[in-house]
Amino acid sequence: MNTLILRTVAPFITALMLLFSVFVLLRGHNEPGGGFIGGLIAASALAIYGIAYGVSAVRRAIRFHPMSIAGFGLLVAVVSGVISVFAGVPFMTGLWIYPTLFGVEVPLATVVSFDIGVYLVVVGAITSIALALEERDHD
Incomplete structure (x- = not known):
């Protein structure tokens, strides 16, 4: 299904969906959403x-191998859980810090870094599967 209409609209749809995925990721624990859905x-x-441009275009767009993205996400998620052990609380306990950026106090939590790790694991794993299936179909 490689039509002119799909090739024309695909970059806009992709950008909009990626932006929406980040929105869903960041609203995670306060409302429905989070790393997995994002x-x-x-x-x-x-x-x-x-589908619109082929596997090689996606590989160029993401710049890293999808399984490397998944591996890095797993590392981020595990480190987010281990940080709490070093703070003297049980594994995977959420910890918050409140740095001041440009005069505004910003709450940052290990919960958010865990969600980012899950997000990267899902993006890497599912993209790797999709690219492998797409490559197989074109052989």
């Missing part, structure tokens, strides 16, 4: 781009 939306966006 990662699925981002992987779907990359799949649409891959």
Whole structure:
């Protein structure tokens, strides 16, 4: 299904879906959403781009191997949980810090870094599967 209309609209749809996936990721624990759902939306966006332009275009767009992205996400998620052990609380306990950026106090939590790790794991794993299936179909 590589039509002119799809190739024309795919970059806009992909950008919009990636932006929405980050929105869903960041609203995570306060409302429905989080790393898993955001990662699925981002992987779907990359799949649409891959259908329109091919596997090589997606690989160029993401710049890293999808399994490397998944591995880095797993590392971020594990480190987010281990930080609490070093703080003397049980594993995976949420910890907050409140740095001041440009005169505004910004609450940052290990919960957010865990969600980012899950997001990267899902994006990397699902994109890797989708690209492998797409490559197999074209052989």
